[in-house]
Amino acid sequence: MKSLGNLTKNIRILCVIETLGFGGGAEQLVFSLAPALRELNVDVEFIDLFSWHDDMGVDLENMGFRVHRLNISHRWSLFEGLLKLHNIVTRNQFDVLWGHLYFGNLYVQLAKLLFSNIPSIITLHSYGYNNDPPKSVPAKIKTYVEGWLGSKANLRVGVSHAVAKDYAAYFGWNDVQVVYNGVPTLNIPTQLATADRTLLRTSHGVDEADFLIVVPARLVRQKGHIYLLRALEILKAKDIRLPKVIFIGVKGGDSFSIQLFIDDHQFESVVSIKEPLPHPDLLRLMLASDVVILPSLREPFGIAAAEAMTTGKPVILTKVDGFIELVGDSEGALMVQSESAEELADAIQRLMMNFKFAEELGAKGRQRIIDNFDIHHCASAWCYQFLSVINH
Structure with a gap:
């Protein structure tokens, strides 16, 4: 494998x-990685398969990156997608095809098998199927396709050891490499002017005297929102003034x-649900909070948690998978058992009553x-990883 210092020409990736919008973990990762890779003489062009939302695509273009929007009419319109992808791949000289999420990985592998000899990497951002095997026939077919095509990739990379182990257990992929997600720490703000903080909190119905909790997570069972609500119930029973809670995320099955x-429980006055915010606005809301909480039941990595820790705000996380890897032995977040409303209530109360501890926790996390x-x-x-598949 070449060292980075031996590069004599740019690598083209x-x-x-699937799409370049609304700041999911995978989308946020590639958006942040592009300029950092450019500093290492790695040029990245982007294929936005479906273009449902494209705020990040526009921002990437403004930074000088080329974005190809395929606007495929349906997820499974494979002929349409491959025809459009063929025109881009065969007219350019790329060194690596780099897939993300299910359909990004799918199209990369089909392109490689059908009309390209370019090395391929698939990126695994979420769990495989070991703990939740597919049950319906369509789900089983979809899983089979992922397993067969994924096995043909030159390299498989997971965003945490928890993800790698899950795919190894289900598909037998024992060679999954691990590259942790990263966050642009220099670009994430750590301070908010007092006037801006007051104005932002007021716009969300939060007074300065309120203790504000922000939960940046999709409203699905895996994210554990219900246990935070039960923790509020416990605090209410203790006759403690309830904190204000803002759930920020795409509405889902929960x-x-x-x-x-x-x-x-008549929590309408203390709990509000907001649609996803543009990423800079989400970071500002985190800074206006008193604590960021992610009470997940499972978490492959937790890029929202990493960003929250980078702001220097205190963070409460559950002792699961990627969160355990993220925090390590740093004591950079207050860790509680998943599905334990009691531990969550105790952790919230501790931060509400000990400002110095909260401040130290935030500093360690950052x-x-x-x-x-x-x-x-x-x-x-x-x-x-790019060099390893190029030089193999």
Whole structure:
């Protein structure tokens, strides 16, 4: 494998991803990685397969990156997608095809098998199927396709050891490499002017005297929102003034039960559900909070947690998978058992009552991310993976 210092020409990468919008973990990763990779003489062009949302695509173009929007009419319109992809791949000289998420990986592998000899890398951002095997026939077919095509990739890379182990257990992929997600620590703000903080909190119905919790996560069962609501119930029973809670995320399968719990317990005055925010606005809201909480039941890595820790705000996480890898032994987040409303309530109460501890926790968390998960660490690791498949 070549060292980074031995590069005599730029590496050209074609990054294929489902869409470039609304800041999911994979989308946020490639967006942050592109300029860091460019510093290492790695040029990245992007394929936006479906173009449902494209705010990040526009920002990438403004930074000088080329974005190809295929606007494929349906996820499974493979002939249409491959025809459009063929024109881009065969007219350019790329060194690596780099897939992200299910359909990004799918199209990369089909392109490689049908009309390209270019080395391919598939990136595994979420769990495989070991703990939740597919049950329906369509799900089983979809899983079979992923397993067969994925086995043909030159390299498989997971965003954490938890993800790598899950794919190894289900597909027998024992050679999955691990490259942790990274965050651009230098670009994430750590301060908010007092007037801006007050104005932002007021716009969300939060007073300065309120203790504000922000939860940046999709409203699905895996994210554990219901346990935070139960923790509020415990705090209420202790006659503690309830914190304000803002759930920020795409509505999913747990939306109804979350809203039902809020209604049944008359939490409408303290809990609000907001649509996803543009990424800079989400970071500002985190800075305006008193604590960021992610009570997940499972988590492949947790890029939202890494970003929250980078702001220097105190963070409460559950002792699961990627969060355990993210925090390590740094004491950079307050860790509680998943599905334990009691531990979550205790952790919230501790931060509400001890400002100095909260401040120290936030500082440790920020240092943990700077030392281990800065985007430049991630870019260097990815550059080595690119070189490994090019030189193989």
